Every structure is written in C-alpha cells, then in structure tokens.
Amino acid sequence: MTARIRQFLRKRAEDGPCLVVDLDVVRENYLAFAKALPDTKVFYAVKANPAPEVLALLAALGSSFDAASVTEIEMALAAGATADRISFGNTIKKERDVARAYALGVRLYAVDCIAEVEKIARAAPGARVFCRILSDCVGAEWPLSRKCGCEPAMAPDVLEHAHRLGLTACGVSFHVGSQQRNPQAWDRALASVAAVFRECGERGINLAMVNLGGGFPTRYLKNVPTVKTYGSAIFRALRRHFGNRIPETIIEPGRGMIGNAGVIEAEVVLVSKKNENDDVRWVYLDIGKFGGLAETMDESIRYPIRTPRDGDDLAPCVIAGPTCDSADVMYEREPYALPISLEIGDKLLIEGTGAYTATYASVAFNGFPPLKTYHI
Amino acid sequence: MTARIRQFLRKRAEDGPCLVVDLDVVRENYLAFAKALPDTKVFYAVKANPAPEVLALLAALGSSFDAASVTEIEMALAAGATADRISFGNTIKKERDVARAYALGVRLYAVDCIAEVEKIARAAPGARVFCRILSDCVGAEWPLSRKCGCEPAMAPDVLEHAHRLGLTACGVSFHVGSQQRNPQAWDRALASVAAVFRECGERGINLAMVNLGGGFPTRYLKNVPTVKTYGSAIFRALRRHFGNRIPETIIEPGRGMIGNAGVIEAEVVLVSKKNENDDVRWVYLDIGKFGGLAETMDESIRYPIRTPRDGDDLAPCVIAGPTCDSADVMYEREPYALPISLEIGDKLLIEGTGAYTATYASVAFNGFPPLKTYHI
Numbered sequence: 001m002t003a004r005i006r007q008f009l010r011k012r013a014e015d016g017p018c019l020v021v022d023l024d025v026v027r028e029n030y031l032a033f034a035k036a037l038p039d040t041k042v043f044y045a046v047k048a049n050p051a052p053e054v055l056a057l058l059a060a061l062g063s064s065f066d067a068a069s070v071t072e073i074e075m076a077l078a079a080g081a082t083a084d085r086i087s088f089g090n091t092i093k094k095e096r097d098v099a100r101a102y103a104l105g106v107r108l109y110a111v112d113c114i115a116e117v118e119k120i121a122r123a124a125p126g127a128r129v130f131c132r133i134l135s136d137c138v139g140a141e142w143p144l145s146r147k148c149g150c151e152p153a154m155a156p157d158v159l160e161h162a163h164r165l166g167l168t169a170c171g172v173s174f175h176v177g178s179q180q181r182n183p184q185a186w187d188r189a190l191a192s193v194a195a196v197f198r199e200c201g202e203r204g205i206n207l208a209m210v211n212l213g214g215g216f217p218t219r220y221l222k223n224v225p226t227v228k229t230y231g232s233a234i235f236r237a238l239r240r241h242f243g244n245r246i247p248e249t250i251i252e253p254g255r256g257m258i259g260n261a262g263v264i265e266a267e268v269v270l271v272s273k274k275n276e277n278d279d280v281r282w283v284y285l286d287i288g289k290f291g292g293l294a295e296t297m298d299e300s301i302r303y304p305i306r307t308p309r310d311g312d313d314l315a316p317c318v319i320a321g322p323t324c325d326s327a328d329v330m331y332e333r334e335p336y337a338l339p340i341s342l343e344i345g346d347k348l349l350i351e352g353t354g355a356y357t358a359t360y361a362s363v364a365f366n367g368f369p370p371l372k373t374y375h376i
Numbered sequence: 377m378t379a380r381i382r383q384f385l386r387k388r389a390e391d392g393p394c395l396v397v398d399l400d401v402v403r404e405n406y407l408a409f410a411k412a413l414p415d416t417k418v419f420y421a422v423k424a425n426p427a428p429e430v431l432a433l434l435a436a437l438g439s440s441f442d443a444a445s446v447t448e449i450e451m452a453l454a455a456g457a458t459a460d461r462i463s464f465g466n467t468i469k470k471e472r473d474v475a476r477a478y479a480l481g482v483r484l485y486a487v488d489c490i491a492e493v494e495k496i497a498r499a500a501p502g503a504r505v506f507c508r509i510l511s512d513c514v515g516a517e518w519p520l521s522r523k524c525g526c527e528p529a530m531a532p533d534v535l536e537h538a539h540r541l542g543l544t545a546c547g548v549s550f551h552v553g554s555q556q557r558n559p560q561a562w563d564r565a566l567a568s569v570a571a572v573f574r575e576c577g578e579r580g581i582n583l584a585m586v587n588l589g590g591g592f593p594t595r596y597l598k599n600v601p602t603v604k605t606y607g608s609a610i611f612r613a614l615r616r617h618f619g620n621r622i623p624e625t626i627i628e629p630g631r632g633m634i635g636n637a638g639v640i641e642a643e644v645v646l647v648s649k650k651n652e653n654d655d656v657r658w659v660y661l662d663i664g665k666f667g668g669l670a671e672t673m674d675e676s677i678r679y680p681i682r683t684p685r686d687g688d689d690l691a692p693c694v695i696a697g698p699t700c701d702s703a704d705v706m707y708e709r710e711p712y713a714l715p716i717s718l719e720i721g722d723k724l725l726i727e728g729t730g731a732y733t734a735t736y737a738s739v740a741f742n743g744f745p746p747l748k749t750y751h752i
Contacts, residue, residue, distance in 0.1 A: 015472070047700060047742045068700045071743030090742070092646050092660045092698050095720075096391070113648035115720060134650065144702040147658075151651035178702070270468050272489035274510065275527035282523075284468045290670075290736065297673070297703060324423060324444045324466050326520040326554070327673060344471075344491060359741045360666065363734075366423045366466070367447030370739045 001306065001351055005263050008376055009349075017266040017287040018372040021049070021354050023057050025261035029227075030061050033216075033253060036231025040249040043087050045214055046072040048254025048355040049262070053375035055079030058257075066252040070100045077104065087211075089173075089252065091116060091132055091148045098123035110173060110211075112150045114161050121165035128170040129162045130211055131155045133196065135189040140177025140215060142300050149174065152192040156199040163205050171209030171247065172196050179255065179301070180215035183225055183233035187240065194241040209248045210238075216251075218259025220352050221302050227256070255355040262354025264292070264371070268346045269322055280316045280335050283342065288321010288328040292371040293350070294360035296330040306349040309339035317342075323366040377682065377727055381639050384752055385725075393642040393663035394748040397425070397730050399433050401637035405603075406437050409592075409629060412607025416625040419463050421590055422448040424630030424731040425638070429751035431455030434633075442628040446476045453480065463587075465549075465628065467492060467508055467524045474499035486549060486587075488526045490537050497541035504546040505538045506587055507531045509572065511565040516553025516591060518676050525550065528568040532575040539581050547585030547623065548572050555631065555677070556591035559601055559609035563616065570617040585624045586614075592627075594635025596728050597678050603632070631731040638730025640668070640747070644722045645698055656692045656711050659718065664697010664704040668747040669726070670736035672706040682725040685715035693718075699742040 002022045009020060033042050043066040044058050050072060055065070056079040064085035065076040076086050083105025088098070091112040098109065102124035109124060111117050112132045120129055133152045137143035150158060159169035172193045176185040190210070197207050212234060217224040238246045270284040287293060295301040305319075316335035321328040361370040378398045385396060409418050419442040420434050426448060431441070435456035442465040443449045452462050459481025464474070467488040474485065478500035485500060487493050488508045496505055509528045513519035526534060535545040548569045552561040566586070573583050588610060593600040614622045646660040663669060671677040681695075692711035697704035737746040 015470075050740070050743065067743070069743035071740070071745070075743070090698075090700050092696075092700075094391075094643070094645055094662065113646070115646060115648055119720075142702075145705055145708070146650055147696055147702050147705055148700065149650070150648075154651050267470070269470055270489070270491060272491055272526075274522055274525070275530050286470065294666075294738075320468075320523055322466075322468050324524065326518075326523050329521055329523055332521070344495075358739075360738050362670075362736050363739055363746045364426070364447070365735045367426065367443070367445035367451070369447070 001263055001349060004376055008374065009265055014372070016369065016372060017264055017291060018374060019262050019264050019292065019353060019358055021051065021054070021258065021262040021373070021375045023053060023261070023375055026054060026057055026258055027061065029257050029261065030058060030063060032227040033251065033257070036227045037234065037251060040212070040251050043250050043252045044257055045252045045254030046076060047359070049258045050075050050359065051373060051375045052079060054258065055081070064250070070097050073101055073104055073106055083107070093119065095119040095123050102127065111158060111162065112148060114158060117158060117162045117165065117167070121162070121167055126166060126168070128168040130171040130173050130209060131158045132173045133192055135174045135176055135192065137177030139180055139182030139185045141179035141181065141217070143177045144175055152196055155196045156203060159200055159205060159207070160203055169200065169205050169207065171207045171211060173211030173213055175213035176215040178215060179217045181217055181224055183230045185215070186212060186234045187237040190237045190241045207247065209250065212249055212251045214252045214254050214256065216253045216256025218255050218352050218355065221304055259352050259355040262357070264350040264353040264357065266348045266350060268342060268344050268348065271342060271344055280318055282320060283317045283338060284320050284322060285348065286322050287371065288323060288330060290323055290325065290328060290362040290365040291321060291368060292357040292361040293321070293330060295356050299331055299333055302331070303353060304351040305336070305338065306351065307339055307342055308346055309341045312339035312341045314338065315340040322368060325366070377639055377725060380752055384750065385641055390748070392745065392748060393640055393667060394750060395638055395640050395668065395729060395734050397427065397430070397634065397638040397749070397751045399429060399637070399751055402430060402433060402634055403437065405633050405637065406434060406439060408603040409627065409633070412603045413610065413627060416588070416627050419626050419628045420633055421628045421630030422452060423735070425634045426451050426735065427749060427751050428455055430634060431457070440626070446473050449477055449480055449482055459483070469495065471495040471499050478503065487534060487538065488524060490534060493534060493538045493541065493543070497538070497543055502542060502544070504544040506547040506549050506585060507534045508549045509568060511550045511552055511568065513553030515556055515558030515561050517555035517557065517593070519553045520551055528572055531572045532579060535576055535581060535583070536579055545576065545581050545583065547583045547587065549587030549589055551589035552591040554591060555593045557593055557600055559606045561591070562588060562610045563613040566613045566617045573623070583623065585626065588625055588627045590628045590630050590632065592629045592632025594631050594728050594731065597680055635728050635731040638733070640726040640729040640733065642724045642726060644718060644720055644724065647718060647720055656694055658696060659693045659714060660696050660698060661724065662698050663747070664699060664706060666699055666701065666704055666738040666741040667697060667744060668733040668737040669697070669706060671732050675707055675709055678707070679729060680727040681712070681714065682727065683715055683718055684722055685717045688715040688717040690714065691716040698744065701742070
C-alpha cells in the first residue's frame with residue numbers, strides 16, 4: 001500500500017470495488033529482477049496483468065513478454081515490444097493461432113508434445129521451440145497440476161522431433177509452482193533440465209536456453225524471500241548443474257512482478273450471523289470469487305486485508321462475495337480474523353492484488369460489472 | 377440438442393467456442409412449470425441466463441423475475457416486465473441498491489438478518505420482505521453452503537423486526553440445493569416453513585407467501601425427474617404442512633428453466649500424453665473454467681459431451697481448458713470417457729449449458745475473449 005495509492009483512493013467517489021496499481025512498484029520490481037539475475041532475460045507473464053500501462057512501462061524498461069494467446073501478443077506489440085521480445089509460452093495453441101503469431105513475427109514457442117511440435121513446424125516454419133517439462137513444485141503455495149509439460153524423459157523425443165522438422169530445438173522450460181517460497185526449488189528442476197541437455201547433446205542437438213519460468217512469490221500474509229535471494233539460489237543451481245557452460249536463461253515473472261503493486265478497495269455490504277449463538281460472523285463484501293478474487297478458490301491465496309478499524313479486538317469471520325452463488329465464499333474453512341467493530345459500509349483494502357485479479361473477473365455474473373482498474 | 381441448434385451451428389463460420397440457446401425449449405420449460413404448479417407464480421432466476429432474448433420471451437409469457445442486482449432489475453424491466461413482477465432476491469444488498477430498486481418500483485425483497493431488514497426499512501419503506509431460511513440440501517448435486525439464509529429459529533425475530541419497522545413481513549423462502557434430484561426435498565423444508573408461519577402467527581404476524589426457491593434440475597449425464605413429478609411432490613408437501621390453508625407460492629427456476637435449452641460448441645486444441653506409457657490422455661478444449669464452464673469446479677457439474685466420433689471405442693481422458701492456469705482443468709479426478717479416435721480440430725458439443733455459463737466467463741483471462749452467445 002503506497003502513499004500514491006492511498007491518495008488516489010481518498011479522491012475516488014464512484015460506487016463499487018476497484019483495483020489500483022502503482023506503476024512505480026512495478027518499475028522497482030523489474031529493476032530488482034534485472035539486478036538479481038543480470039544475465040537472465042525477463043519475459044513478463046502478460047496474463048498476470050495485461051493492462052496497457054503495465055505493458056508499456058515494462059516494454060520501455062526493456063522487458064520481454066511471455067504471451068498466452070494471440071491477443072496477448074498483439075497487446076505486447078501495441079505496448080511497444082518488438083516481436084523478437086515475445087514468447088508464445090502457452091503449450092496449448094490452435095494451429096491457426098500459431099500461424100497468426102508467426103505472421104506477427106513471433107519466433108519462439110513452447111511445446112510439450114509431438115502434436116504441438118507438428119503444428120509449429122507447419123504454421124511457423126523454422127521457429128525456435130523449447131520443451132516444457134513437469135517438475136514437482138514442492139514448496140509452492142499453489143503447486144501446479146500436470147496440465148502443462150511432459151515428463152522429463154519424453155522431452156528429448158519432443159525436441160528431436162522438432163529438430164527433424166526443421167525447427168530450432170532451443171531449450172527446456174519448467175515451472176516450480178506458483179508462489180514458490182523455497183528458492184532452492186529451482187535446483188531440482190535444473191538437474192532434470194541438465195539431463196535433457198545431455199541426452200539431446202548425445203543425439204546431436206545442442207540446446208542453448210533454459211526458461212526458468214515463474215513462481216516468484218508476492219507477499220501476502222507471510223513474508224517471502226527477496227528477489228536477490230532467489231537470484232543467488234538460481235545462479236548457484238545453474239553453476240552446479242551446468243558448470244562453466246551456463247546456457248542462456250530467461251524468467252517469466254508475473255505475480256512476482258506485479259502482485260505487490262496492487263490494492264483492491266472493497267466495501268462491507270453485510271455483517272450477520274446465521275443464528276444468535278454463532279461465534280463466527282459472516283462478512284459479505286462487494287467483491288468475491290467472480291469479481292476478481294478467483295485465486296481464493298480452495299482458500300489458496302490468503303490476501304492481507306486492512307480495515308479502518310485495525311487495532312480493535314479481532315473476531316473470526318467467514319468472508320464471502322456479493323453474488324447469490326454458494327461457491328462465492330472466500331474464507332470459510334479457515335475463518336479470517338477481522339475487527340469485531342467492523343460495520344456495514346466500511347471500506348477494506350485487499351493487498352497484494354496486482355496480479356491475477358482484474359482479468360479473472362466475470363463479464364456480468366449476477367449482473368455485477370467487472371472489476372474497475374486504475375494504473376497510476 | 378435441437379434441430380434448430382444443429383442447423384445454426386452448421387452455418388457458423390467464426391473461430392472460438394460459442395453458446396447457442398434454443399428459445400423454443402425455454403418456452404416449453406416455462407409452460408411445463410406453469411402447468412405442473414398452476415397456482416404458483418414463476419419468478420425466473422435472471423442470474424442463470426440474463427440474455428435479453430430470454431427475458432423478453434419470459435416476460436411475454438407472463439413470467440415474473442428473481443433479480444440478484446439492480447442491473448438484473450433494469451434488464452427485466454427493459455425486457456417488458458413490470459416492477460410488480462420483480463423480486464430483489466439477493467440477501468446481500470447495499471442500502472443504496474435497495475434505494476435504486478425502490479425507485480424503480482420494486483416492492484419485494486429477500487432478507488436473512490436484522491441488519492438487512494433495517495436497510496430495507498430505511499431505503500424501501502413499506503415494502504414486502506420474505507426471510508430466507510437455511511435448509512439441509514440433502515439430495516442436491518450441488519448443496520448450497522450456509523451463505524444465504526438464517527437458521528429457521530431466527531426467522532420469526534427477523535420477520536417481527538420487519539413488521540415493527542413498518543414493512544410487510546410477507547413470508548419465508550428457502551432453497552433445497554442446486555440440481556436437486558429428489559422431489560421430496562421440499563417436504564422437509566416446508567415443515568420448517570410451517571413452523572415459522574405458526575410462530576409468527578402467535579406473534580400477531582400473518583405470513584402469506586412461501587418462496588419455494590430453485591433447485592429444479594436440468595438433465596446432464598443422469599436422468600432427472602420431470603417437472604410434473606416435482607409439481608406433484610411439492611403440492612403434496614404443501615397440503616401436508618398447511619392443510620387447507622395453502623399460502624401463496626412462488627418458485628425461482630433458473631437452471632431448470634434454461635439449462636437444457638443451450639449447447640456449447642467447442643474445439644479440441646490438443647490431445648497429448650505426459651509420457652508415452654500414460655493410459656489417460658489429456659484433451660484440451662478452447663473453452664474451460666474461465667471461459668464459461670465455471671460449474672465444473674470440484675467436478676460438480678458433469679456435462680454430456682457429444683463428438684463427431686461417438687460410437688468409436690472410448691478411452692479415459694482428462695479434460696482441460698486453453699489457458700495456462702493449472703486450475704483450468706475440468707475433469708481429472710474422475711476422467712471422462714471420450715472416443716479414442718478423437719483428434720485435434722474436432723468440434724465437440726457440450727450439452728445442458730444454457731444456464732450458468734455465459735455470464736461466468738472471465739473478461740479476458742489469458743487474453744481469451746468471453747463466450748460468444750446466440751439465442752435463436
């Protein structure tokens with residue numbers, strides 16, 4: 001919560017929740033990544049927050065971009081990035097979207113299976129491809145599923161197939177899991193990557209690049225290590241597994257780049273009990289799972305919440321959104337301590353909400369409009 | 377899947393998934409409800425699908441409307457409903473939204489606690505209120521949480537408070553749980569309602585209305601009882617608990633009114649394995665949890681899926697969406713049997729998707745546009 005955001009919110013008069021992102025914080029985060037990993041190119045994960053102001057700032061700072069769709073590629077280009085600074089990092093792409101990306105000049109693509117390689121070979125001849133491998137994600141607050149990536153043992157076949165079809169099999173990517181709080185997590189994954197490099201080398205394919213993925217955390221309720229700590233741990237792991245022949249590396253921070261730059265202002269719509277003897281109150285806000293706080297699903301991300309009554313005695317609360325949907329409850333399994341004096345109409349600040357909020361908002365569930373956003 | 381939808385889809389040329397709703401089916405559903413419960417007013421739950429074409433059709437047929445927000449009230453009015461045919465059924469309302477609804481002429485409001493009653497008394501003086509009570513939801517495929525409603529024992533206090541503040545304490549509502557497959561579920565809830573009626577009567581407050589809620593199912597993979605079966609069971613339960621003094625009743629079908637009228641056409645983007653020995657394949661579609669299929673969360677709703685290769689041998693598949701989000705996996709715990717011959721580019725039909733799809737779609741997650749919709 002920066003002074004600039006506080007000042008902005010003081011002047012705001014409209015009804016409804018909003019997200020305010022302080023671009024100065026994004027700038028600081030970018031510079032911290034660039035300093036912590038000086039030989040690594042930053043590919044900002046556009047999906048975390050694709051606001052034009054964010055993309056333009058990062059493009060001007062020299063960032064590259066990891067795009068999940070043709071729309072995100074077009075947005076990065078519109079913000080001033082050149083096509084050689086864009087990676088089409090989604091492993092699930094329609095062939096006609098690969099063709100569109102190729103026509104826009106994009107030459108770097110993620111794959112995780114033979115069928116995807118064949119799409120790229122047909123629609124983006126000669127492009128560079130990297131193969132995503134699965135990693136175990138131990139230590140992540142939000143471990144990834146097996147959705148993207150193949151077993152490391154399959155990667156050399158995928159890359160060799162790319163090579164045979166005239167593509168440049170350039171490297172390997174992995175993701176250590178979202179909100180990864182253990183800087184050593186990259187070490188295990190890099191051991192697998194080095195094995196893929198060796199196997200490909202034996203097949204006459206010289207890989208040159210490691211995409212270290214995202215996973216860099218933002219501070220929610222618990223402290224997280226600094227970007228510098230991550231940088232040192234990753235550099236040590238690269239030295240351990242690649243010796244003096246460290247490959248070209250890229251990272252794809254999303255949450256780590258912008259999570260802590262944003263604050264959502266919300267309003268308490270109702271405070272009630274289900275019967276008079278309940279010791280847990282229900283606090284209903286004008287934002288919920290379908291208004292942008294989708295990452296509260298399974299109570300995964302636990303956002304810090306500030307109230308105008310902080311300092312008063314606390315009481316356990318279930319926190320829910322404004323829709324009629326029974327799934328629109330954010331914290332119930334583990335109730336959230338809020339001031340017992342909290343009242344209907346109070347404004348709350350939900351911190352660490354710069355990433356993965358605005359674009360998740362539904363178009364109009366229950367008639368509620370999408371989350372308003374301001375990038376200042 | 378009707379012939380009209382099939383014909384529409386044959387002519388469609390655009391890229392991307394879409395929802396097609398056959399309004400003739402909505403009309404049939406409305407008439408079935410009206411016939412099965414001839415003395416009950418239908419308040420269509422706008423949140424299920426607020427498309428103007430749907431609202432206009434239902435308004436013309438004589439339906440009333442259950443609205444979750446001021447926007448939904450405005451949409452019902454724009455479709456031709458009069459304010460006396462609209463209930464503001466969300467128990468979580470900003471006081472200024474109550475005032476807006478009152479200014480638009482709405483005089484019927486849901487409450488479930490004292491604080492909400494006080495908002496209505498201030499912002500909608502003299503209005504009719506009904507108190508929502510919790511019910512157990514046994515038999516529902518998607519039981520509701522404790523989010524909306526109070527314990528039945530608290531309801532007389534809430535209604536008495538309304539009465540004292542000059543409101544008309546008109547009745548009680550409940551919800552037997554979404555996709556309720558047991559027509560007897562209304563019986564237990566009505567026993568609680570009758571007790572609230574008696575207690576209020578003893579306090580000199582004569583309640584006159586029971587809102588029987590929604591919960592009427594749509595057919596997904598399993599058969600469901602007919603609307604006629606529900607109508608008979610509800611009428612018997614009303615007779616059992618209210619004898620010859622059956623109160624005014626209303627129902628709020630949403631899913632039951634429009635679920636089976638809609639079909640989503642989607643495309644297979646990728647079919648792959650994570651290693652060569654996997655016996656479960658991953659099938660990625662161009663629609664997922666964030667494109668409109670949010671009700672697959674926790675694999676709650678299991679939609680019927682038709683493919684152009686139905687009849688071929690089946691194999692178990694994980695079905696996932698097109699985004700980079702690891703949560704965007706629809707069926708994994710219980711893999712889904714699809715034809716082993718299924719190929720990238722095949723078009724699938726996801727049936728029973730008329731309700732709770734289009735408005736859930738995210739504004740632009742991963743850059744993917746919201747679900748396109750056609751109401752024919």
